[in-house]
Amino acid sequence: MFVIGPHISISKGFAKAAESAVNMDANTFQFFTRNPRGGNAKAFDEKDIAKFQKIREENNFGPLLAxxxxxxxLGGxxxxxxxxxxxVIKEDIxxxxxxxxxxxxxxxxxHVGGGIDFGIDRIIKGLNEAITGNETLTILLETMSGKGTEIGFKFEQLKKIIDxxxxxxxxGICLDTCHIFSAGYDIVNSLEDVLDEFDRIIGLDKLKAIHLNDSLMPFGDKKDRHAPLGEGKIGLEAIVNIMTHPKLxxxxxxxxxxxxxxxxxxxxKMVREIVNS
Structure with missing residues (x-):
């Protein structure tokens, strides 16, 4: 089953978000765990949650991503x-x-000036406090573009956190196509080499989800600017190669x-037509 969906706001509830996904012919969706710019999380509405779970089951949703x-x-x-x-990470897990x-x-x-090693140590400490090992949830480190003092734009940095x-x-890892393209991983001309490098350093078994985005900025520019599929510097041909790659x-x-x-x-609709053609 090919699983694809957009980011949907849950401001009107989980059930409304799931209904929107179904309306878009999506069989999954991503949502923020809480206000992306805010602090405290809202309490769950159990009636809304029950309806959400029913829609999710009836429509055979694939894995959801918060x-x-x-x-x-965590690296600050x-x-x-x-x-x-x-x-926040403990509560949201x-x-x-x-x-x-x-x-x-x-x-x-x-790391905001503390240095990459300092930031990685803090991330590890925070995750060790938050993850009990009894969860069914899998927590994914997102690949980053490398802007400013970001951590996670190199596979080695992500591996160090995992270890x-x-x-x-x-x-696990959520691979963002715009981010790794901007970070200098050539998924347009050398996708197989990039996947081999990922496998050698982290292991493809840790790759659990993909943020499928084009990039407004050129290769290796270390800037995070998403574009519609096929309308950026990655291009539709490379995106199709990613969607249809046997390992992905x-x-x-x-x-x-x-x-x-x-x-x-x-x-x-465009993506499904390409995949099913």
Whole structure:
């Protein structure tokens, strides 16, 4: 089963979000665990959750992906920022696990001057405090573009985080096509080489989901600017190669392209026609 869906807001509830996914002919979706720019999470509405779970089951959804808020920085040098991130990731792992969500991804963090090794140590510490090993949820480190002081734009950095976490059987990777293209991994001309490198350093068994995005910025520019599929510097041919690659085609794909619901519906239709042709 080919699994694809967009990012959908849950501001009107999980059930409404699931209904929107069905309307777009999606069989999964991504959502923020809480307000992406805010702090405290809303309590669950159990009636809404029950309806959401019913829609999910009736429509044979693939794995869902929760996304931690952008305000969460586990690699930060400032203690108040770090303490907030430690609280949020622990809470959100518990909340998403309660919902039976398969995956939760997060941006590993930015060291903000503390240095990459310092930031990685903080990320490891935060994850070790948050992950008990009893979860069904898998927490995904997202591949980053390398802008500013971001951590996670090199496979080696992600591997170091994984190796430092005690219950790393609950960790995986969400590969963002725009990000790794911007970070300098040539998925346009050398996709097989990039996957071989990923496998050698991290292991393809750790690759659990893909953010399928084109890039407004050129290769290796270390800037995070998403574009609609086929309308950026990656191009549709390379994106099709990713979607249909034997090592990737069975993973869930999540669109973070700049569209509204109707735009995503058209994009999903285009993708399905390509995959099924």
């Amino acid at each position: 996304h931690a808020p952008y305000t969460m920085n 040098a400032k203690d108040d920022v770090y303490e907030f991130a430690r609280r 518990e909340r998403m696990n309660y919902l039976g969500i398969e995956y939760m991804c997060f941006h590993p963090g930015s 430092g976490v005690e219950h790393n059987e609950r960790l 085609k069975d993973l869930p794909f999540f669109l973070e392209t700049p569209f509204d619901e109707e735009g995503h519906k058209r994009e999903i």
